Amino acid sequence: MTRVIDRNRTFSRVAIPVIDPENVFDVAVEDGVIARVEPVSGARAAGTPELWPGYVETHAHLALPANFDDSLDDPRVTALQYLYHGVTHVVDMFGFPLVEALWEQGRAESAVPYPNLVHCGYAATSMRDNVGRTGHGVEFPAPVHMLGVEGDVEHVLAANSARGAKFLKVMFTDGTEQPGAAVRFSRLTERILAHAARTTAARGIPAVIDCNTREEVLQAYECGFRLFAHSVRDHVLSEDDWAALDGARFISTLSGLRPMIMYPRDFLADYSRAGFVETQDPANLDFVAKRTEPYGIELGCQETRTVALEVMRSNALAALEGGVLLVGTDSGNTGAFHGYSLLGELDLLLSDGAGAPGLGDALRRTATVEGRRFFEELSGRPAGGPPIAVGEPATFNLFRTNPGTALSALPETTVIDGATVDRGAIEREIRAFRTSDTTGKVTL
Ligand SMILES: [Zn+2]
16 A cells, blocks of 8 residues: 655644653654654643653563454454554563464555564474473464574574564563462473583573573573563562663563453453454453353462462563663463553552552553563663664654543654554554454464
C-alpha cells in the first residue's frame, strides 16, 4: 500500500520527564526525526501533557498462542496490537522465525511503520536426561536447539544468526518453584552453560537465560550469565544475594504468570481496560467467563503460584531500586496479550504502591528508557543517549493524565518514526482480519 504519511508535527508546551521533571518544551518533528527540543518559559502546570519514549516489550513470543483456545494471532494483527498500545519496540525471546514471513509481508504493506523488533531465533535447551525429563522449551509449539556437548553452541549460534537472530536465549530452569517440589525439566550442565556464556561473551553476542529460582540464577550467574528472562520467584532475594548478583538484570514478566491463578472475575476485570476488545480476540472473554476456577487450582499449584507472583513482584521492585529491572510480560503465553499486557504489567508492578512518590514514573522510565537501552544492546548497537533528543527517530507517546489516571492508561497519541498511529484505523484493520476467512489467525 503506498500512502503518503505525514511525518512532520509539532508539540507545544509538553513535559518530558525523562529529560527534566520541571520544565516544559516545544518539540518539532521533521521527516520522522526529532528536529527540535526547546525549553520554553514557564514551569509545568497540572494537566501539562507528558512526552515519553515509546514503550519497549522486553520479553515476548510472537509465535506462541496467547489466546485461551490456543490459537495464534496473525503476526500482522500482533504488530497492530503493539502499535495500538504505544509499544514501539519488541524483543522476541524465541520463535519469531516461524512468523517472520508474514510479519515482513505486513511491514511491506503497512502504511504505518511497524514496531522495531529484535529476536533470538530459536532457544537453546538441554537434551532429554536419563530419567526421561526434557529440556524446558520443548513443551512449546516452537522448535528449540538442544545442546548436548560444548561444540553444539557453535551450531546454534550459526543457525540462529542465519535466521537474523541477534542474541542467544538459553533455557535453564528445572521447573520447580520451591525446595522439595518435583523437578520437571532436565538442565544444561554447568560445563555447557559456562561454555555458552564464554563463547557469546567473546563474540559480543548478548545471552539471556531463563531461570525461575534463586539457586538457578546464582548458578547461571556463576557461569557468566547476566541477563535473566524473569525475576526470581521462589525466594525474596536478600541483600547478600543482590551483592552476589552484581550487574545482573531481570525482566519482570508478572503478566505471564498471573493468568494461571486468576478467577473468572479477575480475568473479566483485567481484560476490561481500554484496548482489549479493540485489539484482542473477544472469544477470550467468553472463554474465561465460562471457567469455574483458576488453572492453578486445577493443576494443584494455586497457592505456590500466588506466592510466586508476590515474590516475583517483590524482587522486581528491588531490581527497580537497584537500577537493574526491565519491564516485560512473556506475552504469547496463555492470557498474556501482545501490547495490552505490557501496560497491564505496569499496573501489576505498581499494585498497592500507587501512592509511593515517584514509583509510577520510575516504572514508566524503566519500560521506555531502560527498555530501549536493552533493545539496542540486544540488537548489537551501541546504547545511544536519551531516546527523546534532536536527531533521534520521532518515536514516542503523549500522555494526558490526571491524578486518578492508571499507569496502564493508553497514550493519547503514539508517534512512530514520525508517523502518528491512528487507533481507530488499527481497530478497523484488526476487525477486518478477524472477519476474514482466516479470522485473523495463523496455523504454523
Ligand atoms: Zn518467555
